[in-house]
Every structure is written in structure tokens, then in C-alpha cells.
Amino acid sequence: MPDIDKISSLLGALNEQEVYDAIGEIISAQPTGETVLDTILACQKGMEIVGEEFEKGNYFIGELMYAAQIMDEAIGRLKPLLGTAGEGAESGIVVLGSVAGDIHDIGKSIFRSLLEASGFQVVDIGIDQQPEAFVSAIEKHRPHIVGLSGVLTLSIESMRKTVALIEEAGYRSDLKIIIGGSAASEEACFHSGADYWTKNAALGVKKCKEYRSEQQ
Amino acid sequence: MNSNNSIFEERKKTRDDLVSLKKPKRVPVFSIFTLEAACGLAEVSVMEAHYDLSVAEKAYDRICETFYSDSLPVLNLRYPPVYDALGSRNWVLGSNGSMQHSEVELMHTDEYDEFIAGPMKMIMEVFLPRACSELDKDSARAGIALAKAFAEYKSQVRNHAEIYGRLAEKHSYADGIITGPLTVAPFDFIADQLRGIKGIMGDIYRAPEKLLEAVNAVTPHMLKLAVPRGVAERIQCFIPLHLAPLINPAQFDRLYWPSLKRLVESADALGVGSTIFLEQDCTRYIESFDSLPDSMIAWIDDGDRESFAAGLGRNHVFGGFFDPTITLARSKEECIDEAKRLLDTCMDSGHFFFSFNRNVMDIKSIDIAKLAAVLEWVRNNAYY
């Protein structure tokens, strides 16, 4: 029986090829759906280790990004074995996007990977998105949380307009709004009317989990 | 031009003293706003300003009239009409009119060897056509596109120089901390422009030796960009760093730093000092930057101010840290207090200049009256 727990440590240690080898072993043993889910969970735990190392200051953004790549590849190899069983929204639905005027994508991608690793279903509406696009996505997907990403300071005003439009559309009290990226700050949070701000993707995921516990 | 102008003379002396590492009479103020911020202030369309420079000039003038600065407080480095002519995919106009870098992989993982063997050839034959749809055509049409873009580029550079000259004359500005060309750290060139950030983060782990070879192969190019032909007097080129704070210290030491150090030292030997923008928190690299030539000027986004002042600030000109967006939520007095605290921490060495942590890109990200008040306060009070 392949060692699933080993996968968490391998991913946490960023041993890319060993992660794929271990997953390959599991796949070739014709695993049950439960084993596949356990393996995905092991990958998620591995990402949690990476997040912890980042918070401790041992890992940097580079490690987060590399880990996210390994994670995406690993999950990509496992998901086909699940059919639709792996699509879970138990943790919650997050609509995520970079606000109008901002075409940066990297931080948002890291945050998305970490959210998915924690079991969230993420609807990434992309970069340079007008407030209307966020409201459309909210109407369609009924998320629990909305994430606004912005790297440039010009995004603060876009964040404010987005939150204002969500309020105007009547959705504000149904969800939590968090802002992230280099432009995020206490002032930006205050000015935009968001609920929470962070420059740290791992802390953002923690907050999302807290919100979901409160909401449920 | 400004020879009988006492405001100009005072600013020039202040700046020249600072840059030669003599304690000036006061802390100079170098504000910096982009074209988008200027258009927001002047309430004109930034799209129009990109294509009609008379609109841009009026907008810049409003910035000059509103916010104190000892040097020209406006800067625009990228010209949309040039990228239009090229059909650029890598430099695009955001919906609000600001030019931003789009993540496009210009160099694939298996092209390192070819690049190392001949960077210019790869740039002209492979990367530019990938980056620019109008160059990805038959040679006649690609030639037309290149000619149009080159003509536009030369015209923009000349017209901008004239605008800056007129504004400097009108408002008696002296030089600031950037008086030369833009270049980038060799690692950032490979990472940002060629492989993309996602690509490079994989390369660091999967092919670090190749990456290092590529970084070394492109270093002479970054030096050539930094040093214009026929430089008569000392100038400061501008090196905005990007990935340094995102990679771990061991990777920085091995892959990022050596070529950057060589670039800065070689440029210095050729008469060009480097003004380096340290984006995000580079506190852990203070010692490395302190080892650079005296002509290195550090414009700092974030980090431990005491450490920078005690470390880098003893032997080098440094400035930044002040976040202008605090003016949105705090009172005028609180913002001035913040500036006071910053000055108390940093000005002792005599090597500090007052500036924002980043250029202001959106006029709505700051409170105009409060920020103007802060700048005036620093100008009138930051004396030694």
C-alpha cells in the first residue's frame, strides 16, 4: 500500500519528482475513489506545510509558487480518476478576480491554488475586471466570499467601486469581501469597505476558513 | 537656462550635496506621479493624453502646481502608440489607461541554449515576433511595423524630453535621483520579460545552472542599456528591481545578486551611478546593497527603516518608505506626524531624501490636500 502521508512531506519539502513518482505508484495500483480522495487530501496537507513554512519565514513567494505548480500538476493527474466526486463546495465558494485597471495575476493564482488546496471551489473571473463583472459572477455562483486582488495603488478606487456596486445590487450582507495583493492595506480596506485585507495568501485562506465556520 | 534663479540654485545645491554624500542644508523632496495620476488631477482622459502630448503636458503641469517637489515630479516611460504599431502582447493598456506588463512567455524552457549562444538573434528572430503580433508576419510587413514603431519611439522620446525641459524651466526644478536610462537586473530580464514569473519559479528549481548561464549572457546587454553613448557627466540610471524579495536568500545569492553587482559596478566605472528601486521588503539584503559603489542610490518601498538607516544609509543615499495612501484614512496632522517619524529615523546620516514608497499612479489613491500639506511641511521643516 503506497504511503499517502509521505506525499504531504514530499510536497511540503518541494521534492517535485518524488511527489509525481509517489502519485504514479498510487495511480498504477488502481486505487479506489476513497484512496484518490485521501491522496488529494495529502497534497492539500502538503500545501498547508508550505503555507506554514511561508508564515515562519523559511519559505518565500518563490516557494509558494513552485509548490502551487507541483500541487496543480499532482491534482491534475488525480482528478480524472474521481469523475465528478471530487467537485466539492463543502468548504465554500469564492469568487476571485483582479479589479479594474489591474492586470496582475500571479498573487491571485497563488491564492486560488491555496484556496483549492483547502477544499474551496474558486471561480476566478480573471484580470482587469469591472465591478459589473464581479456582480454578475455573484449572481451566477452565489459565493460565500469574494476576493478582490490589486497590486497597483490605482486598484484601491476600483475595489471601492466594486464593493459599492455589490452593496447596490443587494448582495453585500450575504457574503464576506477580502482584498489582497500589494495594494491591500488598512487604509485600502477602510476606504473600499471590505471586511478584511492581507498581503499574505496563507493568512487570506485562514480568514476564509474562519468566515466559513461562522457562516455555517 | 535657470542660471539666475535662486530657487533652482538652492535645489541644485541641495541635490548635488546629497548625491555627493555631503549633508545638505535640508532633506530634499522628490515626489513622483505618473501620467495616469496627473490626468486624474487635471480631470482629463488619460487615453487622450497618451495620444495628444499637449494634454499630457497640461496634466503634468497641474501636478507640478499642486505638489511640492525639488525635482520634476512626473515620469512616463512607456508610450502606447509604439506598442500599437508593434501589436504588443507583453505591454498592454489596462482599462484605466495605464501600461502594464502582461504575463507572456517569450522564451520556452527548451530555448535556453539557443539564447545563451546568441541573445540578440533570439530577441530579434523569436522573442519579438512572439511578443508583437505585427512583427509575427512576413518580412515586408514586419519591416513596416518595425519602422513605424521606431519612428514613433524616437518622436516620443524627443517630445517627452522637451516637455520635461519646459516643466523643469517653468517650475525651477533641479535634477532628481534618476537622470539616465532605464535598465533591469539581469535576472529580472530573464524572469519577467522572457520566461514569465511562473516559468522562472520552476526554472529556479529544475534548471538553475542554465538559468545562471542565461543571466550571465544577458548582463552585458543590461550594462549597455544603462550607459548611453557619449556620456559627458555622471548620471544615474534607473534599475527597478522586481523578483529579489520573492526568492529565498540562497537563490538570491547564487542567481540574482552576482550579475546585478557586476552591472552596477561596471556602470559606475563607466560614469553611470545606479538608482535602484527596492520593491517590497528587501531588509534581509541590506548588507549586499551596502557593498555596492557609493554612487548607488536606494529608493525603498518597504522594510525595517532603522536597519536601512543604520546599514545602507551610512554610506549611501537612500529614501522612500512614505506611503502616500495613508492620506485617505488619516488626518493631516497624523500624516505629518508619520513624515516626522520617518525623518527622525532616517535623516541623521545626511543621506536621506523624502519620497513616496512607490510612484502615485491614481490620484484617487491619495488625498490631494493632505499629501500636498505633508510635502510642504517636509520642505519647510526638514532642516539639519
Added chain:
Amino acid sequence: MKDIEYLGDFDEYMQRHEGISPEQAKLMKDSYEELNDELYRFVMNAIVG
């Protein structure tokens, strides 16, 4: 820098144009290299911004 010669190698150009005096060649070389330098900066601006 050898690599830059991809944009135009003056010596190679001269080989195709005989009978030019040394004084004229010097003027041409300065002008040629000036243009190469400008083109180089433009090309790099297209990549670096």
C-alpha cells in the same frame, strides 16, 4: 559587444562598399553605430518597457 552585431556589423558593411576614403569611412562608422545604438534601445524598450 559581438552579440549586438546582429543588428548590423559595420566592418562587414564596409567590405561591400569599396573605394571609400578613411575620413568618409570614419564619418559613416560614427553615424552607423549611432543608429545601431538607437535601434538597440528601441528594441530593448519593446521587451523591457
